[in-house]
Amino acid sequence: MRYYQLREDGTPRLAVQTADGLFDLTAAKDRLQTLEDLFCAADITDRSIDDVTDDLLEDAVPLDAEVADGDALAAPVSSEIWAAGVTYRISEEARQAESDTPDMYIDVYESDRPEVFFKATPERTVDPEEPVGIRADSEWDVPEPELGVVLSDGDIVGYTVGNDMSSRSIEGENPLYLPQAKVYDKCCSIGPCVRSADSIEDPHDLEMWMTISRDGEVLYDDATNTGKMVRSVEELVDCYTAHNAVPDVAVLLTGTSLVPDESFTLEEGDEIEIGLEGIGTLSNTVVEV
Amino acid sequence: MRYYQLREDGTPRLAVQTADGLFDLTAAKDRLQTLEDLFCAADITDRSIDDVTDDLLEDAVPLDAEVADGDALAAPVSSEIWAAGVTYRISEEARQAESDTPDMYIDVYESDRPEVFFKATPERTVDPEEPVGIRADSEWDVPEPELGVVLSDGDIVGYTVGNDMSSRSIEGENPLYLPQAKVYDKCCSIGPCVRSADSIEDPHDLEMWMTISRDGEVLYDDATNTGKMVRSVEELVDCYTAHNAVPDVAVLLTGTSLVPDESFTLEEGDEIEIGLEGIGTLSNTVVEV
Amino acid sequence: MRYYQLREDGTPRLAVQTADGLFDLTAAKDRLQTLEDLFCAADITDRSIDDVTDDLLEDAVPLDAEVADGDALAAPVSSEIWAAGVTYRISEEARQAESDTPDMYIDVYESDRPEVFFKATPERTVDPEEPVGIRADSEWDVPEPELGVVLSDGDIVGYTVGNDMSSRSIEGENPLYLPQAKVYDKCCSIGPCVRSADSIEDPHDLEMWMTISRDGEVLYDDATNTGKMVRSVEELVDCYTAHNAVPDVAVLLTGTSLVPDESFTLEEGDEIEIGLEGIGTLSNTVVEV
């Protein structure tokens, strides 16, 4: 099942997309207003989120499917977001081009330890359809389309689409500037929904694509498959959660393989669409921050 | 003035140390329970925190000075913490010893852009007297004593003492692992108080010292002065706040210059004391996480 | 000055009406989002709310005056509401007509102790322009237009307009049913603004009027003056706050003198307008609950 967080006039509502349509779960249970509420109830009762939802569908109210594309759509969870890097082969080459010290990227491949880093607070994460940011002091800015793993109490409960906005010029100048290239105003977006882990057959075999348009013209359009990851989702999650204080709900983005080439940089007003097979398409425009 | 956050049975109280003693400000105003409350009132009324406090002292209740050392002492603010690196000369040499790619550290000195990074969430920050963490998967762990700048609405309103716990073995293995070396369970502590910016004559001329003891024996004892910083506090704050979504209250640690040599690593039970002239002494024990 | 609480897409903003127009105070200070924030800052700094506001007007952003009438208008404070009864002569006669035991109402006049009662939680209080409720199990329902006193830390800081919805049939059946006649779903509304106490010359000399319309026809239209109160505002506040646990912000409605006669009862869809000289007009429709 796919879960959408709606928010109208500030009031949150949880909706679920099943084979039969889109349903308002908050209408079935007043207390079920956010995906976090569902995660919490499922955790305490040791059930899967889809299992809990199944029992509620009878009382849920059908919604127009387009609600899930509209203004009311919010980020599916409001949580700390981490990300992994150097997890796809293609990304390695791109990074070599950008950095004067490429060896460290190659070393990450060859090491047992993945690269994971703090990516965003909820306040720095924008809703679907909202503008993501490019730093005014950066010259080379790209979106990084990524499969997002959604964790409840440290366990994988779902998947989402993530946009890990990055300043390649700042990161490329010095690897010690990576946090500035990654963590800034409006640096991340996730959505449009969370697909339950139970309903994803294999997270390591999902088509992923990205298009970037400017003034109606497509400037970038490419696709890959999460099967090209050189780390497993579980391995990345283990690295994030080990020795860490992981909040009840958290998101880990798993790295990118779709990278516009060096001649491209984002500009204000650009439109980014990131799609993941079986999950959905995350759309954002671009604003300078 | 120096502000202490007390917390007894979960109830917060704000105390202030003046030349005349320690006073309970919450006794003067019920609504003034945290330093954040004081920052907020001062911000909205465009006054300094000391100025607001001055008017409240008449109704504040004297407290035993030892309260500010006891169990009731909490981190002075509960906020996002960032840190800066490579800001003292001595630190550079230490880093060269630890890393196979030392050039990047030298580059930071020569660059206009400082190194700032996301250090800790409130949940990863421990109170004074509480144990800070060393990662079980790390072999070389050190505290980093630092001057902490306290920001309200992006402006410098005070200073505190910070312990930026670091795994030098993980950071040294690959600079891309820096976030794992820095952001983990119990990775930070600040305190014991916040000294108002107005009452610090020059933050760039403060004695700073650290002692580390094990089983009653002092293993490390050294001192420096914040005057040895090669960046100004304002410059580091500018770097943190630019293009960023800084919360109402935030802390920026300004880098370290006191580094135990390579033969030393922290162990469970060690006692760390970090002192800053005119502010106070932050004490923590060590626990493996 | 008159303070309006706006709420767009769930985000609160505080606006103030001065002689020069309507201004967005949140634009001047991010942290000043609600009237409660202003009360808090004024309380901690021992200043009046108008005094704090005066200093902020330079940075406040002008708003269209009609904003204060629109969808974005919220109840000016979100707090516990109490009300007083039997405070106007006219109300006494009306009550005698309704009750089989009228002596108790007369006794309230002759007693030192006023009648004050718990009226509404924030969850039972509706915003201006939103529908107030009439109980489905009640036959005789009326609005009670009242001057509302706004308290911060127990002190009078402003005035608002209140609608103390009442089931006269339930109250009339037995005085022990008073709480059921008074405290129920959507039983109260306050607004449209709070006028600062400093800018009200005499709360005991304010014209108060009410009109009730159905299908465009005015069914009730009458006026009175708060000067007809037989208790002072201070006396009623003292009665409410004595021996009580009054929250930081609270509202006390001071009783009614405008009562539709026995032949009138509210119906779904009716429109109620309650005006108070120098404060504003509170409008609500009616819905059965």
Place this chain on the structure above:
Amino acid sequence: MRYYQLREDGTPRLAVQTADGLFDLTAAKDRLQTLEDLFCAADITDRSIDDVTDDLLEDAVPLDAEVADGDALAAPVSSEIWAAGVTYRISEEARQAESDTPDMYIDVYESDRPEVFFKATPERTVDPEEPVGIRADSEWDVPEPELGVVLSDGDIVGYTVGNDMSSRSIEGENPLYLPQAKVYDKCCSIGPCVRSADSIEDPHDLEMWMTISRDGEVLYDDATNTGKMVRSVEELVDCYTAHNAVPDVAVLLTGTSLVPDESFTLEEGDEIEIGLEGIGTLSNTVVEV
């Protein structure tokens, strides 16, 4: 099962008493910190609270039984509390003695509509072992021992013991003063636990007793049975929840039948113990407010 809310250093923990002892449920599930959390998970998954708990007992940690009597004991829920009056025959006689207008009490018996009223906010409710209040402006003060019904989403999920503190002198002076006699600082206490509705065979057949001691001497000691109620628990709950905006969790006290005679009034320092068969004993001292 019986649920205890513990709170140590401000951190809440939920414990359950089964036939096998007292167990820490928060140790089994981090997110299960309050009884409200359990109610919420049970509501969303349409299970009983005992059923959810059963599955968690395997991972729960045994606690010393005395924990449930100690300082860490908090009110079992933090919610709006309503109360019912005139629900026991004995109470009627007592009320006739106190009031000049006793007919209204008799009328309540003969009417379909029970008397229910707003009793307390969480801020006016004290924990077990904490002092309840008597108003300094009252001459005749008594505790009212009552069976408390605990509601989740309007449904009965458990029972607790309640102390509905009352000023009989203020109530007796005029029935319109009832709210002042009932709603004031520290006017209520509930606890020590909530017994699940599923494990109470018949709430209308529970022994209830109260003792009041002063300086070690028992001044009042009497017992009754909830079977002497003239209304059913369901009837009272229906009256409270109809046409009302009932919060997710709420408590309804069901009236008293144990009343010290007219010669007795509470004094500061008195100790009150209220017991209910199968639930527990709620102890409070007395303080003037």
